[in-house]
Amino acid sequence: MPRPRLIILSDLDGTLLDHHGYGFEPARPVLARLERLNIPVVLSSSKTAAEMAQIAALMPGVARWPFVCENGAGIVWPDDAAQTDREDWHRLRAFMQCLPSDLRGCLTGFGDLGPDGIAAATGLSRASAVLAGERQFSEPCLWTGDDAGLKRLARECAAHGIKAQQGGRFLTLGFGHTKASRVDDVRRALAAEMIVALGDAPNDRDMIAAADMGVVVPNPAGPAPNGFGPDANIIHAPAPGPAGWAGAVTTILDDIGFDEKGKTAHG
Numbered sequence: 001m002p003r004p005r006l007i008i009l010s011d012l013d014g015t016l017l018d019h020h021g022y023g024f025e026p027a028r029p030v031l032a033r034l035e036r037l038n039i040p041v042v043l044s045s046s047k048t049a050a051e052m053a054q055i056a057a058l059m060p061g062v063a064r065w066p067f068v069c070e071n072g073a074g075i076v077w078p079d080d081a082a083q084t085d086r087e088d089w090h091r092l093r094a095f096m097q098c099l100p101s102d103l104r105g106c107l108t109g110f111g112d113l114g115p116d117g118i119a120a121a122t123g124l125s126r127a128s129a130v131l132a133g134e135r136q137f138s139e140p141c142l143w144t145g146d147d148a149g150l151k152r153l154a155r156e157c158a159a160h161g162i163k164a165q166q167g168g169r170f171l172t173l174g175f176g177h178t179k180a181s182r183v184d185d186v187r188r189a190l191a192a193e194m195i196v197a198l199g200d201a202p203n204d205r206d207m208i209a210a211a212d213m214g215v216v217v218p219n220p221a222g223p224a225p226n227g228f229g230p231d232a233n234i235i236h237a238p239a240p241g242p243a244g245w246a247g248a249v250t251t252i253l254d255d256i257g258f259d260e261k262g263k264t265a266h267g
């Protein structure tokens with residue numbers, strides 16, 4: 001039976017990476033198996049392209065494929081000039097600078113914070129904060145105003161084609177792309193016939209639902225993606241983080257029939 005052109009689309013923190021740190025060792029053998037099978041692994045994270053390129057370079061086979069950065073705001077190809085194109089971010093910063101002063105005064109973006117401020121606001125090391133500050137497609141902000149101000153800000157954003165999405169801590173300005181809206185971009189770009197999406201948090205929920213098969217990786221530290229319909233094709237990984245990722249992907253590959261001796265998936 002012909003096997004589908006399979007794509008693995010994966011969140012990083014708490015999914016393919018440990019909750020604390022950048023460890024992914026339990027998943028390394030499965031990443032190597034995917035590389036031998038020529039099955040793309042597309043990373044999808046809130047991190048910047050600068051952060052993700054460093055992580056992808058450590059993983060077998062992953063750096064050849066595009067990745068979705070800044071929570072879906074951007075999709076970047078290896079060696080693409082887009083990896084350094086900051087036009088969208090500069091448009092967002094220009095919008096912020098033109099806001100009425102009372103709104104602007106309550107809105108502090110990564111571009112205002114700088115690496116030390118980003119480190120303080122996020123708990124990242126300074127070196128990681130430098131990479132996190134290399135925004136290209138979106139601007140995470142701290143909002144210190146009231147609800148009425150937030151409503152006015154939303155109207156200002158809408159008038160400029162900008163969306164403000166409230167995350168756990170940051171109000172992120174962007175142009176409306178999300179991890180979920182990038183599923184179809186990935187499908188087209190790589191001519192995928194089957195996308196398996198893996199994630200551990202509510203912000204992965206719609207990406208998982210938009211894929212052909214979803215894997216919920218258990219998150220001992222917070223809420224899980226939930227609210228899937230009865231027809232959703234969802235499985236639950238057997239463990240948190242990269243160990244669970246490896247277990248779930250192994251099961252899927254075995255079930256579809258991607259054995260090690262078979263032909264490669266993509267010619």
Ligand SMILES: [Mg+2]
Pocket residue numbers: 011012013014015199200201
């Ligand atoms: Mg996560």
